Amino acid sequence: MFPPGPNLTEPSPDHCRMCAVVGNSGNLNGSHYGPLIDYHDIVIRMNKAPTEGYERDVGTKTTHHVMYPHSSTALDNTTHLVFFAYKTYDLKWLISSFTPRNSKDMKPRFLGNKDLVLILNPEFIHHVHHVWLKKKGGYPSTGFLTLILSLHMCDEVDVFGFGADSRGNWNHYFEELKNKRLKTGQHPGHHEFTALQRLQRQRKLRFFRGW
Ligand code: C5P
Numbered sequence: 001m002f003p004p005g006p007n008l009t010e011p012s013p014d015h016c017r018m019c020a021v022v023g024n025s026g027n028l029n030g031s032h033y034g035p036l037i038d039y040h041d042i043v044i045r046m047n048k049a050p051t052e053g054y055e056r057d058v059g060t061k062t063t064h065h066v067m068y069p070h071s072s073t074a075l076d077n078t079t080h081l082v083f084f085a086y087k088t089y090d091l092k093w094l095i096s097s098f099t100p101r102n103s104k105d106m107k108p109r110f111l112g113n114k115d116l117v118l119i120l121n122p123e124f125i126h127h128v129h130h131v132w133l134k135k136k137g138g139y140p141s142t143g144f145l146t147l148i149l150s151l152h153m154c155d156e157v158d159v160f161g162f163g164a165d166s167r168g169n170w171n172h173y174f175e176e177l178k179n180k181r182l183k184t185g186q187h188p189g190h191h192e193f194t195a196l197q198r199l200q201r202q203r204k205l206r207f208f209r210g211w
Contacts, residue, residue: 001098002117007080008153009041017041019154022058023143023161024049026171027210033160034059036208042154044082046142047071050174058161058173064118066146069093075112083119084145094119120149136191144192147205157205163193166211 009017020040022028024047037043037059045051046066050073051058065075066082069090075081085091098114128140128148143162150157164170170189171177200207 001095001114002119003115006118007116011155016156017154018156019044019150019158020059021143021147021150021157021159022046022049023159024172024174025161025163025210026165026169026173026175026177027163028054028057028161028173029165030211031057031160031208033057033208033210036158037061037160040158042150044146044150046146048073048172048174054173066142068142072097077113078116079112080116080118081112082146082149083117084122084125084142085119086122086125086139091119120145124149132195133191137189141189141192144195147196151199151204159196159205159207161210162196162207163209 009015011017018040019042020037022037022043022045034054034056038061040061042063043059043061044064044066045062047068048071049058049062049065051060051062062075062079064080064082065073066084067073068084083090083094085094094117098112098117125140125145128145129135132148133140133144147157147159147162161173169177196205196207199205
């Protein structure tokens with residue numbers, strides 16, 4: 001039903017694959033990063049990540065979108081759906097979302113291009129948790145998984161929308177902050193942030209801290 005292998009641009013000395021990994025942090029608000037994000041060949045967003053109404057700060061382009069059943073959003077026909085499946089239900093949901101309901105209704109329930117679906121081996125989550133985060137916290141955040149994935153897919157990685165805002169809040173750019181004590185829940189946010197800073201020091205990626 002889905003492509004058997006990933007549809008990725010192969011490495012080449014003639015072309016630098018530039019990627020923007022865009023998290024959902026409130027530090028994007030007021031950043032004016034939109035044009036800079038859109039300048040990248042590959043722009044990866046995750047979960048809800050609306051662009052409409054936030055174009056100046058987050059841009060308009062989305063080549064890849066990471067989502068789960070609970071955070072799904074309709075994609076356009078040119079955007080890759082990146083799926084970190086970690087339980088049987090996730091795969092069942094994915095299949096049913098692309099299966100026509102009955103012969104009269106031939107449209108899939110889920111508006112996305114099934115030829116652009118990319119399903120990660122669940123072993124990848126295990127790898128990131130064990131190797132990159134040394135088993136800290138319950139499980140890696142979507143953003144951190146995406147960031148490590150991008151290091152495999154791209155030659156240059158620029159990271160936006162990660163971490164707290166200038167007031168120390170872990171909020172979303174598209175939501176009013178209701179819970180000021182909101183942190184990173186099950187995710188080892190502190191360790192992920194330390195790993196991100198280390199990668200930046202080693203010049204493996206560039207981190208744009210936002211506003
Ligand atoms: O909240 P959500 O999971 O949709 O955000 C996507 C990713 O963006 C998170 O997994 C996290 O890595 C990153 N994020 C962040 N700081 C925030 C909000 C999100 O680093 N304040």
